[in-house]
Amino acid sequence: MVLTTDVPTREQLVRRAADLVPLLRGNAAWAEENRRVHEDSIEALADAGVFRMRVPHRYGGYESDTRTLVEVAAELGRGDGSTSWVASVYWIPTWMAGLFPDHVQDEVFATPDVRVCGTLSPSAMAAPADGGVVVNGKWAFISGAWHSHWQVIVAVLVAPDSEPAPIMALVPMSDLQIVDDWHTAGLKGTGSVSTVAQDLFIPAERVMHLGAILSGQAASASNAGRPIYRAPLLPVASASSVGSAIGMARGARDAFLERLPDRKITYTGYASQREAPLTHLQVAAATMKIDQAEFHAHRLSSLVDTKGETGAEWTLEERARARADMGAVCRLAKEAVDTFAAASGGSSIYSHVPIQRIARDIQAVNLHALMHPNTNDELYGRVLCGLEPNTLYI
Template identity: 30%
Template sequence: MLTHAHSIDQSPSPTTPARATSGPELAERARRLAPLLATHAPEAERRRRPLDAVIHALEEAEIFKLMVPACYGGLELDLDTFFEVGVALAEGDAAAAWVANFYVEHNWILCQFPESFQRELFAARSYVLAPAMVAPAGRAVREGDGYRLNGRWKWASGISHGDWVIPGALEMTSDGRPNPLWFALPAAEVKVEDTWYVSGMIGTGSSDVVVEDVYIPAERSVSMLDLGSGHGPGALLHDGPLYRTPMIPILTMAAAMPALGQARASVRRFRERLTERVLIETANRQAERPGAQMRLARLEVEVREAELLMRDAMEDVCARRNRATIEDRARWATQFAIAVDRCKKVIQGACEASGAHAHLQSSPLQRALRDVNALACHALFNLDNRFEGYGRVLLGMDPGPLATLL
């Protein structure tokens, strides 16, 4: 028996044909939600988890349906819409956008599981709220027609509102090779340990998940390697090109967009601050100082540079999908990592030039700085690893262990 979903029934009456929400419409809804996310960000930090009001508003706006196939009542939109929606939400709050982006992307993962499980899961709902833990930290042992799963996973973003959980685990094959798999199980079957005491991205509620001796049918498992290459079951089951897209670029984009949204918002706040702030030493507005004007102009260009790097990678992913070479995928990964680093430095620059006021707990700038500093520590954005992996590929060498992040 599947667990109850948070889905809000928005089904049309039998006599009224449904009109699917378009990409621009969904992006506009996200832009209108950004102020709500910003308003609730301080309280989400205090509670160390997303707020019910924010999750409910995202549900009402159909955000979580973005990548779900139309046959299940989803919107079946592509990465271009995901980009616009994710960045718009992130201008309100990085932590809320992080959770929202991954809820969207994890529905895509669930649509890569075997067809029998998909049809069961989406029989009475059009989306699921499910954290997924990428690191295969668990151990899966074959048992009959399924697996016996045990393990502990960190970074379960959004677990507080999760209906399902998608942990990664290793199965040791008969020849001793590790086989990384995704599993899906109801949130009621896992133990959540409140470990989320951090300096940034506090509002994501990314606590630990523990699974102890749970049996999972084989149809609730799927190969990570197949998804990584864009050849999961969903690629054969669903017609849309989205379902033939490699997993890691989608995951990386979901993680990177909160940085871009907060960089945009921080530059805007810095610009507003310049017109208000009066410098003690001159009694003039800071906006009148050439240094401040130059700083603002540089930050505006740098955040645009980061956006162009992300957009270029996103558009190339859409053009190549599962036909991409390892060089393409290494370049995408590097572009996203560079873009996140640029966003981090843009926010740092805005804070440095905004004076001590930027570091008041009431200032969104200090939260942006902490959030994006924490976000940039994700393994996906390790610049040394990204440059090394891309450099090896450019030289015709095997990227080695770094291949798992491409």
């Protein structure tokens, strides 16, 4: 099935995302209480074209560059961090689906506004079978699983005639069991439940070796020359993720400034918090942190997009810096949110005040294994010191 579509500009997509902020803010408390994105928010994201941004153009998608992903996610994140997180997570496995053979893509992208969730963690085992593999195992932290049509799974293939090796496969959600175990302190609204495969047969056409994917070897003939597919997986994933963190920081500033005019500083002579020099210093410092986070996000997305347009080879240092930039965005966004949260006073701990939720959400982002600032700084420093990376995820 081949479709054509008018591709919205970056400005149009960002404006659509900005228009969703009131709806997402209105649904944020429901999402947190129910531990998944509100159905109305999912429908609104679909109507705005958010789920088409990493779909190949021939299926009606936009093939948006990563700078557009950053700016759209930042607007969504102003409304609700969990919803923005889920949208950005969908972008990554959707892009990964475009690496599979074209006839496999025909099946995946036959669903309008298809949503693909996934993971890079090889927490399942696979065994060879006639015409494919049989998989057993469980994957945790599957953001957006409740609203997904497909999942990208990773498992370790153990074959009698070769060394164990990680594989990546596409699986319909109907073939997996969802375990409702998402009871967390942050990013509650993402619905990042676990999924389980039990004696699941996956045909060979929907299986690829993860090592080949990480080294840039795709199986799609149609997408091979497209700019968004001429980049390694980890830099693509890094650039796809950072906009949500920036959006949470911007949302924290919005929430703080909205309450500011009516707040005093208890047990001081300040009848208005807005008049206190301490507040001026806090707001300026936090805003500068957001600006710095935006620098790293834009440097990262510019690198991914420029390399995709030119087809230039990636150096090891560039790949490590991509992860370092992602970590820097997360750290700086958290520092900004922490400043606004600390300045929000005791009344901010009530559940109806958004700043407490945003603080918990950005903390959860910073704990993510691939986004953790310390892990990414160490990897970058290791490469800068002339050592080989101690991970495949680069």
